[in-house]
Amino acid sequence: NAGVTQTPKFQVLKTGQSMTLQCAQDMNHNSMYWYRQDPGMGLRLIYYSASEGTTDKGEVPNGYNVSRLNKREFSLRLESAAPSQTSVYFCASSEAGPDTALTFGAGSRLTVL
Amino acid sequence: QKEVEQDPGPLSVPEGAIVSLNCTYSNSAFQYFMWYRQYSRKGPELLMYTYSSGNKEDGRFTAQVDKSSKYISLFIRDSQPSDSATYLCAMSAGAGSYQLTFGKGTKLSVIP
Numbered sequence: 257n258a259g260v261t262q263t264p265k266f267q268v269l270k271t272g273q274s275m276t277l278q279c280a281q282d283m284n285h286n287s288m289y290w291y292r293q294d295p296g297m298g299l300r301l302i303y304y305s306a307s308e309g310t311t312d313k314g315e316v317p318n319g320y321n322v323s324r325l326n327k328r329e330f331s332l333r334l335e336s337a338a339p340s341q342t343s344v345y346f347c348a349s350s351e352a353g354p355d356t357a358l359t360f361g362a363g364s365r366l367t368v369l
Numbered sequence: 370q371k372e373v374e375q376d377p378g379p380l381s382v383p384e385g386a387i388v389s390l391n392c393t394y395s396n397s398a399f400q401y402f403m404w405y406r407q408y409s410r411k412g413p414e415l416l417m418y419t420y421s422s423g424n425k426e427d428g429r430f431t432a433q434v435d436k437s438s439k440y441i442s443l444f445i446r447d448s449q450p451s452d453s454a455t456y457l458c459a460m461s462a463g464a465g466s467y468q469l470t471f472g473k474g475t476k477l478s479v480i481p
Binding site for chain 1: 377400401403405410411412413414415418457461463465466467468469471472473474
């Protein structure tokens with residue numbers, strides 16, 4: 257099983273450009289998440305999708321949008337990238353809520369110049 | 370006061386040592402406690418999972434939760450160089466909450 261697959265692994269953007277991070281899971285999990293990880297800040301929840309057809313804001317949603325395309329796929333979009341969005345982004349999934357334990361992808365490293 | 374406090378280290382120990390990693394928290398609603406291990410440039414992976422107070426053992430790893438003190442620990446016995454990673458504690462109130470609060474992580478190096 258591939259688990260959680262994220263693309264791209266690396267991306268460099270200029271300020272103001274847009275891009276979409278893709279995430280897919282093959283574990284038939286109901287819930288999916290997007291986190292960002294910054295040095296000294298730990299993992300912070302951007303958006304989550306409790307189940308197909310629903311999305312909700314997490315701790316740091318500003319500047320991002322998400323789409324739960326189907327049960328497998330959950331994308332994160334940056335409409336107008338800013339240097340403050342330079343980070344490592346992780347997609348994760350879980351059978352139900354996060355207390356059922358998360359499976360993370362390998363991460364997408366984004367640099368905004 | 371942050372909800373979850375975790376000493377970032379780095380922590381360096383010789384191979385075979387017993388390692389103790391700790392987190393404190395302030396939110397008494399937390400009921401689910403997890404430890405994730407993250408190797409360099411990889412995603413976190415679940416290592417231990419505990420509900421409420423008590424101990425849980427899995428091989429060389431033991432997780433302890435003391436809800437009265439709002440303190441959780443992860444012990445690693447007979448540490449190996451392959452244990453070198455960043456360890457993240459995480460907590461959830463459950464009951465429909467989708468917010469999992471992470472500590473900042475402790476970087477551990479086990480020296481051969």
